[in-house]
Amino acid sequence: MPDLNLVFRRKDDIRYRVVGDEAIVVRQNAAEVLALNDVGARVLELIDADKTLAQVIATMSGEYDVRPDELANDVQRFVAAIRDAGIVVDVSEEVSEKVR
Amino acid sequence: MRTKRERKVSSSQSLEPSYDETILGTWENHHLFSALVELTYRCNLDCYFCYNDLDLAGDPLRLADYERLFEEMRTLGCLHLTLSGGEPLAHPDFFAIGAKARELDFVVRVKTNGHGLDRELAGRLRSEVDPFIVEVSLHGACAETHDRQTRVAGSFDRLVHNLDVMRATGLRVKINTALTRWNEREIEGMFAIADRFAVPLTLDPEVTPRDNGDRDPMRISASPEGLRHLVAVQASRRKGTQAEVLREGDAEIHSRDPDRHCGAGASGIAIDPYGNVYPCVQWRRAIGNVHGSSLQGIWRANGKLDEIRRLTVEAKGVVSGHDSEVPLVGFCPGVAEMLTGDPLAVPESTSTRANVLSELPLHPVQ
Numbered sequence: 001m002p003d004l005n006l007v008f009r010r011k012d013d014i015r016y017r018v019v020g021d022e023a024i025v026v027r028q029n030a031a032e033v034l035a036l037n038d039v040g041a042r043v044l045e046l047i048d049a050d051k052t053l054a055q056v057i058a059t060m061s062g063e064y065d066v067r068p069d070e071l072a073n074d075v076q077r078f079v080a081a082i083r084d085a086g087i088v089v090d091v092s093e094e095v096s097e098k099v100r
Numbered sequence: 101m102r103t104k105r106e107r108k109v110s111s112s113q114s115l116e117p118s119y120d121e122t123i124l125g126t127w128e129n130h131h132l133f134s135a136l137v138e139l140t141y142r143c144n145l146d147c148y149f150c151y152n153d154l155d156l157a158g159d160p161l162r163l164a165d166y167e168r169l170f171e172e173m174r175t176l177g178c179l180h181l182t183l184s185g186g187e188p189l190a191h192p193d194f195f196a197i198g199a200k201a202r203e204l205d206f207v208v209r210v211k212t213n214g215h216g217l218d219r220e221l222a223g224r225l226r227s228e229v230d231p232f233i234v235e236v237s238l239h240g241a242c243a244e245t246h247d248r249q250t251r252v253a254g255s256f257d258r259l260v261h262n263l264d265v266m267r268a269t270g271l272r273v274k275i276n277t278a279l280t281r282w283n284e285r286e287i288e289g290m291f292a293i294a295d296r297f298a299v300p301l302t303l304d305p306e307v308t309p310r311d312n313g314d315r316d317p318m319r320i321s322a323s324p325e326g327l328r329h330l331v332a333v334q335a336s337r338r339k340g341t342q343a344e345v346l347r348e349g350d351a352e353i354h355s356r357d358p359d360r361h362c363g364a365g366a367s368g369i370a371i372d373p374y375g376n377v378y379p380c381v382q383w384r385r386a387i388g389n390v391h392g393s394s395l396q397g398i399w400r401a402n403g404k405l406d407e408i409r410r411l412t413v414e415a416k417g418v419v420s421g422h423d424s425e426v427p428l429v430g431f432c433p434g435v436a437e438m439l440t441g442d443p444l445a446v447p448e449s450t451s452t453r454a455n456v457l458s459e460l461p462l463h464p465v466q
């Protein structure tokens with residue numbers, strides 16, 4: 001599971017909008033469409049190159065009625081899934097790849 | 101917390117994502133989801149059949165207008181943005197407009213004749229706009245046929261060269277062709293061109309009148325033989341039956357929503373270079389103008405739009421009430437209004453096409 005101090009950002013080919021209670025995500029390179037539920041949509045909205053996962057979770061804990069450890073666990077697992085699906089990328093990994 | 105569902109584009113022939121449920125939801129909830137914006141009617145080609153009304157006058161939208169408009173579209177939740185024309189690249193601020201669309205995270209489609217997309221412009225398009233797809237128009241499988249349509253000598257050779265350049269630049273490309281009497285014997289040849297560049301080709305069987313009602317373009321509508329040949333070629337490429345090809349076309353257009361014929365004015369709009377807003381690029385009944393009003397105002401409180409939405413529900417009845425032996429493939433209330441004055445009347449050209457297609461044999465194509 002990704003560390004809470006990691007910073008993620010959406011990949012360049014990702015386009016998305018919130019439609020009703022879900023987010024429609026288009027991966028342009030793969031010509032793929034994914035639908036995320038409302039909580040997933042909120043994570044995607046909050047993720048940007050400035051915030052650590054811990055900060056994303058802190059913002060969401062004020063919005064959802066869930067135990068903090070449960071929320072942190074859920075968000076970490078969700079971010080791992082969208083990282084593996086090629087929707088977000090770990091900014092520090094990008095930097096180290098460039099240095100290499 | 102997991103992704104609710106994950107869908108892959110179903111056909112390798114298509115870059116169009118298939119997410120029917122979402123689309124239906126946007127229709128039902130009047131969620132503006134896609135917009136087609138005609139940036140200019142200027143063009144570097146001069147197609148014989150072009151539907152643009154070149155006499156239309158007005159105050160053209162400028163870069164600042166587009167920036168404001170795109171911001172509003174985003175606020176409304178619009179995801180898909182098609183830049184068309186005229187030739188969109190002929191707008192002096194095309195790249196700034198496209199970059200704004202990218203900045204606001206739209207899924208951008210650029211409809212272009214491809215004539216100007218040399219290495220430099222294709223590179224700029226890729227890096228500054230990064231569209232989801234570039235849709236280029238092909239009018240035949242050889243220079244003689246293509247250039248006869250565009251009325252610009254050398255346009256076929258240049259397009260084929262630019263297709264190569266676009267692919268090398270990493271742009272995702274799709275070819276669109278309107279089937280005409282002039283190119284209907286070159287269907288296999290046009291597919292061969294698409295296959296050579298490994299890009300999808302979509303053939304539209306209908307030539308529409310000009311936006312000012314002039315029917316002259318329809319003089320080169322495909323013949324019944326051309327239509328039959330098109331369906332046969334499509335069926336053989338998909339290794340299916342002609343009936344399957346027809347049913348698929350029918351399903352795409354009519355069968356998804358139990359209540360509504362299409363998304364015109366329900367989840368989609370078109371805007372011309374002078375700011376006039378229409379329910380669809382094919383339905384030229386203006387519902388407002390963004391010069392004087394906000395798009396949000398036009399979209400949310402508008403008697404003309406309510407009327408359009410009511411008509412798309414009634415149009416569903418026109419199609420479902422049609423002779424069950426002759427499915428009314430390709431009925432469009434916008435074209436119907438243009439040709440007959442009544443959006444719910446079936447134009448002769450639509451019923452002729454439906455008759456031709458309904459007579460096709462239903463056996464597998466060799």
Ligand SMILES: C[S@@+](CC[C@H](N)C(=O)[O-])C[C@H]1O[C@@H](n2cnc3c(N)ncnc32)[C@H](O)[C@@H]1O
Pocket residue numbers: 143147149150151152184185186187188211212213235236237276277278306307308309310317
């Ligand atoms: C008006 S053009 C604008 C974009 C660009 N200039 C181009 O040609 O692709 C949009 C599409 O409409 C097609 N088209 C133009 N006039 C038509 C007509 N009367 N009937 C059917 N398709 C038409 C063109 O071939 C093109 O694919």
Ligand code: SF4
Pocket residue numbers: 143144145146147150151152185186187213250
């Ligand atoms: S290239 Fe497109 S806009 Fe230009 S004349 Fe042809 S169809 Fe019309």
